[in-house]
Amino acid sequence: MVNMIIDGKEVSVDPGMTVLQACEQIGIEIPRFCYHERLSVAGNCRMCLVQMEKSPKPIASCAMPVGEGMTIHTNTPEVEAMRKSVMEFLLLNHPLDCPICDQGGECDLQDQSIAYGIDHSRYQERKRSVTDKHMGPLISTTMTRCIHCTRCVRFATEIAGVPDLGLLGRGENAEITTYLEKALNSELSGNVIDLCPVGALTSKPYAFIARPWELKSIETIDVMDAIGSNIRVDVRGAEVLRVLPILNEDINEEWISDKTRFACDALSYQRLDRPYIRKNGRLKEATWNEAFNTIAATLKKVNGPDIAALAGDLADCESMIALKMLIQNLGSENIDCRQDCARLDPTVRSSYLFNSALAGIDQTDAILLIGCNPRWEAAVLNARIRKRYLESGIPIGVIGEKSDLNYEIMHLGDDVNVLHDILAKKGRFSKILRSASRPMIIIGQGALARGDGHAILGLTRKITELYKIVDNNRGWNGFNMLHTAASRVGGLDLGFVPGPNCRDTEAILDGASQGSIKLVYLLGADEINMERLGNAFVIYQGHHGDTGANRADVILPGAAYTEKNATYVNTEGRVQRAYQAVFPPGEAKEDWRIIRALSEIIGKKLEFDSLAQVRAALVEANPNFLNVGTMSPAAWNKFGIDGEITDMTLSSHIKNFYMTDPISRASITMANCSKAFANNHFEKITNNG
Amino acid sequence: MNDDSKQEPANFEFTREFLKTAQSHIKKYPKNRQSSAVMPLLDLAQRQNGGWIPKPAINYVANLLGMPSIRVLEVATFYTMYNLEPIGQFHVQVCTNLPCWLRGSNDVLNSCKKCLGIETGETTDDNLFTLSEVECLGACVNAPMMQINDNYYEDLTSETTENILFNLREGADVKTGSQIGRNSCEPINGLTSLQHMKSNLIVEDG
Numbered sequence: 001m002v003n004m005i006i007d008g009k010e011v012s013v014d015p016g017m018t019v020l021q022a023c024e025q026i027g028i029e030i031p032r033f034c035y036h037e038r039l040s041v042a043g044n045c046r047m048c049l050v051q052m053e054k055s056p057k058p059i060a061s062c063a064m065p066v067g068e069g070m071t072i073h074t075n076t077p078e079v080e081a082m083r084k085s086v087m088e089f090l091l092l093n094h095p096l097d098c099p100i101c102d103q104g105g106e107c108d109l110q111d112q113s114i115a116y117g118i119d120h121s122r123y124q125e126r127k128r129s130v131t132d133k134h135m136g137p138l139i140s141t142t143m144t145r146c147i148h149c150t151r152c153v154r155f156a157t158e159i160a161g162v163p164d165l166g167l168l169g170r171g172e173n174a175e176i177t178t179y180l181e182k183a184l185n186s187e188l189s190g191n192v193i194d195l196c197p198v199g200a201l202t203s204k205p206y207a208f209i210a211r212p213w214e215l216k217s218i219e220t221i222d223v224m225d226a227i228g229s230n231i232r233v234d235v236r237g238a239e240v241l242r243v244l245p246i247l248n249e250d251i252n253e254e255w256i257s258d259k260t261r262f263a264c265d266a267l268s269y270q271r272l273d274r275p276y277i278r279k280n281g282r283l284k285e286a287t288w289n290e291a292f293n294t295i296a297a298t299l300k301k302v303n304g305p306d307i308a309a310l311a312g313d314l315a316d317c318e319s320m321i322a323l324k325m326l327i328q329n330l331g332s333e334n335i336d337c338r339q340d341c342a343r344l345d346p347t348v349r350s351s352y353l354f355n356s357a358l359a360g361i362d363q364t365d366a367i368l369l370i371g372c373n374p375r376w377e378a379a380v381l382n383a384r385i386r387k388r389y390l391e392s393g394i395p396i397g398v399i400g401e402k403s404d405l406n407y408e409i410m411h412l413g414d415d416v417n418v419l420h421d422i423l424a425k426k427g428r429f430s431k432i433l434r435s436a437s438r439p440m441i442i443i444g445q446g447a448l449a450r451g452d453g454h455a456i457l458g459l460t461r462k463i464t465e466l467y468k469i470v471d472n473n474r475g476w477n478g479f480n481m482l483h484t485a486a487s488r489v490g491g492l493d494l495g496f497v498p499g500p501n502c503r504d505t506e507a508i509l510d511g512a513s514q515g516s517i518k519l520v521y522l523l524g525a526d527e528i529n530m531e532r533l534g535n536a537f538v539i540y541q542g543h544h545g546d547t548g549a550n551r552a553d554v555i556l557p558g559a560a561y562t563e564k565n566a567t568y569v570n571t572e573g574r575v576q577r578a579y580q581a582v583f584p585p586g587e588a589k590e591d592w593r594i595i596r597a598l599s600e601i602i603g604k605k606l607e608f609d610s611l612a613q614v615r616a617a618l619v620e621a622n623p624n625f626l627n628v629g630t631m632s633p634a635a636w637n638k639f640g641i642d643g644e645i646t647d648m649t650l651s652s653h654i655k656n657f658y659m660t661d662p663i664s665r666a667s668i669t670m671a672n673c674s675k676a677f678a679n680n681h682f683e684k685i686t687n688n689g
Numbered sequence: 690m691n692d693d694s695k696q697e698p699a700n701f702e703f704t705r706e707f708l709k710t711a712q713s714h715i716k717k718y719p720k721n722r723q724s725s726a727v728m729p730l731l732d733l734a735q736r737q738n739g740g741w742i743p744k745p746a747i748n749y750v751a752n753l754l755g756m757p758s759i760r761v762l763e764v765a766t767f768y769t770m771y772n773l774e775p776i777g778q779f780h781v782q783v784c785t786n787l788p789c790w791l792r793g794s795n796d797v798l799n800s801c802k803k804c805l806g807i808e809t810g811e812t813t814d815d816n817l818f819t820l821s822e823v824e825c826l827g828a829c830v831n832a833p834m835m836q837i838n839d840n841y842y843e844d845l846t847s848e849t850t851e852n853i854l855f856n857l858r859e860g861a862d863v864k865t866g867s868q869i870g871r872n873s874c875e876p877i878n879g880l881t882s883l884q885h886m887k888s889n890l891i892v893e894d895g
Contacts, residue, residue: 157757163757163759163760164757164759165759166759166760166762166763167763168762168763168766168767169766169767170766170767177759178759179757179758179759179762
């Protein structure tokens, strides 16, 4: 420990800390613009100057490491004068356009000028102006406001791994630019908006929409991928206006992907705001009673075993447990939450979890990616892998399509035989896995959502055991399933899977097309091949008019993730709660309530009337639902089979990062992104059903 | 950096000779630190391309050193010695900082303008001369001075300046360094100190 004196107080801090961090530790706030905990130190804004005894000049506290016996002053008149001078220089060329600036009210420069600004300008010269730069469909630029802190440059280079931003020129002519005016091609680009301490980089879709003091903020979680990023939803009246990240070191640190941040405009488009019934081939508006009665009349004509239900990627646990119980009451166990037909094994929990936890990436020393593209499937997780890569240069092997993941990879091929080779202790990555002390496998749904998924799962398990990737003695489990659907782990945990000898997704779709399944209840399931539903009577419960609603015979309008108090389980198996930020539009209702109401009308009343009772049912189905916010470790067991693998190519199942679910497909912003980044060989999302 | 696509070459590549020099620069740095050679390489590119660095050269240097193009462009735009726009055969850089100004740099600059018929920042129609006003070049002791390509011209007056430019235009030999015959940066009137050691000093013939 290093002993030093800050403002007369003796403190001892870790060596390697900076003076600024030492001050923070004892509660002294140092003003800053360029310094950011998660970025490298630049030391160029000079706002954090403090006095150090025996130093003739003030020091930049963000860049100065602590030293034994240092004496620091942060509250002297000299420091105050220095900060005022720095602020005066920063404001020389900064326009006085706060009234028309989107950053107004949440601007670091504005806030700190309250404390250190002077009330007049001594600057007689012409202020400089800078041409705005094109940074794609998400980031709006007003570069005259830029104070050259270079946070955005450092974020793009270090975190996002797309070194396209730079500070060109020098002195008064310095400008932040993207290389050759290229849009910032990163799935995390929106984070530069949060990082920008002034109004130079602001959100394009949110431009001139609202002021921060008009907004109500609700802290909840995201469902655009299976990471469960912690977010803050800002609403005004009945409308969600923006989504911002909140800090969770275990999950998203303080980043969110562009889909999480910008798809929220879709919460106002293509909404199912009232029930619909198909009459003479066309969907007609209806009342709840009419919709329920139509369903009740149809159910009378259908036998229990001819009923099936599928849960989609955004379904919450409460609605899934309610639907599961309803279908069981109707005498069927043809239910599945794996609409992509992924061959996940619901009986062994550790087989479908990201067992090492996302934070486990910070400790691993070798990663093998199988059939997944983390950049598109979980952009925040990819940033974590990149962080680990930059820290220690760990080897990262990829079995699947070759793509740019923003870190160096060893592309081992897209062939299943590579897995066989590794199991036979052959090949270069075999050596790496053998010598690694905390190796990790990340397997994506692309490897499982296929006919021979069971066999690939079995093969991967054998590799996991052979190389001690799971080691109970050391408490390390590096077998990691990467999901892309926010609902998947929750669905598997609560058992939204076919009962013994009952139909899974594949069999349900086969049955429906052959006519043996006569009624299919889609709980927000849109990513199936609707043609395979044949002549079945289709009930679609969901919030967006997507393929499912298009095919439905009855539409029950549900609530999107910002409109309900709901439970989701992320890919790690971490139970998290989403909180209601706004009310569902029009006639739409919270999903479990719809199912509860329907159950009464069809005479199969479910035994719960409140959210607490539904959650009690969840806990009954799986006690893990008690552990909100934490991960419950899962025991290792046998899973997968020794089957024949028929298709030898492995690839990710996401082809377009910006359009993966009913919400992002309805988003205009996401459509613009798809267009802007079309050079990424994005294709239409493929249906696996 | 203005777009002047008319004169911008589509491609850039070092000639064999330049590539050899470039590689000797790259070799000076340890493995994975090759990007340290960015500045000499940019200089080489500028020399090969007639005094300025086109965009393809930025990309070329970036590829050669395995670094992002924007990082190379940052370096190239930071230093004023790299020219990112086409430039005349002779780059006349007149220092107008305080010591030179006190010693008559206004006359030197005006002579340049008059003699070349251009303002600062401009290039003559025959593409021979580009005139720039620059900050201190570190030869204050022989002020006023100017730099043309790799050479310094010191102790200038209007006449000597015009003479130099005239001779350059004609392709005649031009005396570099001090124009009044002083050796290096010695005092004009001979040694003022260490005179007792004069006999020991090795004096080069100017």
